[in-house]
Amino acid sequence: MAITRRHCIQSLGLMALASATSPCLATQLANEYPWQALLGVSLVGEHDYQAEIEGEIPTSLEGTLYRNGPGLFERAGYRKQHILDGDGMIQAIDLMNGKARYRNHFVRTPKYLREQATGRFLYPTWTTLAPELWENFPGTPPFSQAGVTTYLMDGILTAHDEVGQPFALNPDSLEDMGQHRISPKGGAIYLKAHAKQSGTTGNWTFISWSHGLAPSVDIIVRSPNGRVIDHRKVSMPRDCYIHDFFATEHFTIIDLHAIEFNPLPMLAGLYSFTDCLKWSPALGNQIIVIPRDSGQPVKFFPAPARFMWHSFNAWEKGSEIIADFIAYDAPDHFIGKDPQMKAIMQGRCTRTYHSGMAYRYIINLQRATLREELITDGNIEFPIIHPKLGGLACQFGYATFGAPGQFFHSGITRIDLNTGAQDQYDFGEKVHVGEAIYVPEGMSENRGFLLSMALNGDTGKSFIAILNATHVSAGPLALIHLRHHTPLSFHGTWSDKR
Numbered sequence: 001m002a003i004t005r006r007h008c009i010q011s012l013g014l015m016a017l018a019s020a021t022s023p024c025l026a027t028q029l030a031n032e033y034p035w036q037a038l039l040g041v042s043l044v045g046e047h048d049y050q051a052e053i054e055g056e057i058p059t060s061l062e063g064t065l066y067r068n069g070p071g072l073f074e075r076a077g078y079r080k081q082h083i084l085d086g087d088g089m090i091q092a093i094d095l096m097n098g099k100a101r102y103r104n105h106f107v108r109t110p111k112y113l114r115e116q117a118t119g120r121f122l123y124p125t126w127t128t129l130a131p132e133l134w135e136n137f138p139g140t141p142p143f144s145q146a147g148v149t150t151y152l153m154d155g156i157l158t159a160h161d162e163v164g165q166p167f168a169l170n171p172d173s174l175e176d177m178g179q180h181r182i183s184p185k186g187g188a189i190y191l192k193a194h195a196k197q198s199g200t201t202g203n204w205t206f207i208s209w210s211h212g213l214a215p216s217v218d219i220i221v222r223s224p225n226g227r228v229i230d231h232r233k234v235s236m237p238r239d240c241y242i243h244d245f246f247a248t249e250h251f252t253i254i255d256l257h258a259i260e261f262n263p264l265p266m267l268a269g270l271y272s273f274t275d276c277l278k279w280s281p282a283l284g285n286q287i288i289v290i291p292r293d294s295g296q297p298v299k300f301f302p303a304p305a306r307f308m309w310h311s312f313n314a315w316e317k318g319s320e321i322i323a324d325f326i327a328y329d330a331p332d333h334f335i336g337k338d339p340q341m342k343a344i345m346q347g348r349c350t351r352t353y354h355s356g357m358a359y360r361y362i363i364n365l366q367r368a369t370l371r372e373e374l375i376t377d378g379n380i381e382f383p384i385i386h387p388k389l390g391g392l393a394c395q396f397g398y399a400t401f402g403a404p405g406q407f408f409h410s411g412i413t414r415i416d417l418n419t420g421a422q423d424q425y426d427f428g429e430k431v432h433v434g435e436a437i438y439v440p441e442g443m444s445e446n447r448g449f450l451l452s453m454a455l456n457g458d459t460g461k462s463f464i465a466i467l468n469a470t471h472v473s474a475g476p477l478a479l480i481h482l483r484h485h486t487p488l489s490f491h492g493t494w495s496d497k498r
Helices: 005-010 024-033 036-040 109-116 342-346
Strands: 048-050 052-056 065-074 087-096 099-106 149-153 156-160 167-169 176-179 204-210 218-220 227-236 251-256 259-261 277-279 285-291 298-301 307-317 320-328 355-365 369-376 378-386 396-401 409-416 422-426 430-440 448-455 461-468 478-479 492-497
Touching: 005 355, 036 342, 036 448, 065 099, 065 149, 065 156, 065 430, 087 109, 087 156, 204 251, 251 307, 251 320, 285 355, 298 369, 307 378, 320 378, 378 430, 396 430, 409 430, 430 492, 448 492
Parallel strands: 149 492
Antiparallel strands: 048 099, 052 478, 065 087, 065 492, 087 099, 149 156, 156 167, 167 176, 204 218, 218 227, 251 285, 259 277, 285 298, 307 320, 320 355, 355 369, 378 396, 396 409, 409 422, 430 448, 448 461, 461 478
């Protein structure tokens, strides 16, 4: 159930939710509560300024880093339950002539505008019920928060959630341009936030999950200029929640992990969507291989029970599909009894018992077999690859890593996906490091730069780190220091201005 004003005062404290966020307030939070709590505190207002730079920004690195994530967690003393939930905020860091300009902008979705006008939350979202009981029927989140991913496509910047279509922004001014439909065809209500772009054709693949008694997936393929090439619906064997998927040149692959979804308490307005999810490892996973050619059969492969947030990549090798991803033996950081992502919103820091590890599926279509291999253990998340190698064979991936028991990570690593060897840099135990965006120099997989947004738990402020992808363990080439903290930022993209 949702946290009331009284609960907020007892835990994180409404002082952190005041009408302005100051450096001293951020430092106070970092001292009195688990410093990671700042990741779930709203950034008040929209900013535009030249940031302070420590070190030197490489002269060849000119462009804009865009980030998206929840930036607004509370209204009128009513607070989101989960760090994954909040109104979307685009951040832009412009790098030019050795300088860095910081901007942020809350996406003006219909939900944001209506709630901004009334000064309170009006609608249920993924993890949090609306304040009034009658506002939670039929329970399904009705509006997008546009706060998960961001892509550059069709000449615009898009902000995606997992409800409805994405929203468009001008990539230069961040001006809102309204909803941007991925497909004019009906359906595709729960369009997933993650998309895959082919390194061969530049085509984009999207999927949308339809819940209910007859669950299904819509697969939408669009050309680089926005033309819908294909839109088909495929029945699924059971209902589930998924966040990401795989795509190769000829196949879309769904990892149907061992999560059960019981929508009845949600439809009754009693529980949020995530409260209706249950980890059931006895189900195992089903890997569903869907050919782009609708005349070919869909194939199903059983796999060990793993929870997957994100994939690295997938590609075809003769009659085999190679699929690399990060997964957990159980998602105790996300759902279940007192998950860490929920506790941190109350100013508490719990422990997780299952860490993200890198795995590889080797799916032999001719022999109808699937083999799972462990690439590397540890505690890793937010995988990325060279942006031009989607659906193509690749050797290196990049990810964040942290200490066991923590979903909040402190370092960046380059992983050889064939051997598991790593080259990594740890910023220290009082730093949270977000997803690193890889800015390549040419087609080399480990020549370029890594850009990551991080939070310093000692100062209560955020910074952007720039690392050399060739030698990650050498540490930052430059740090771009912000004047304030930033909430947890999920995903981003890079626009090259050279």
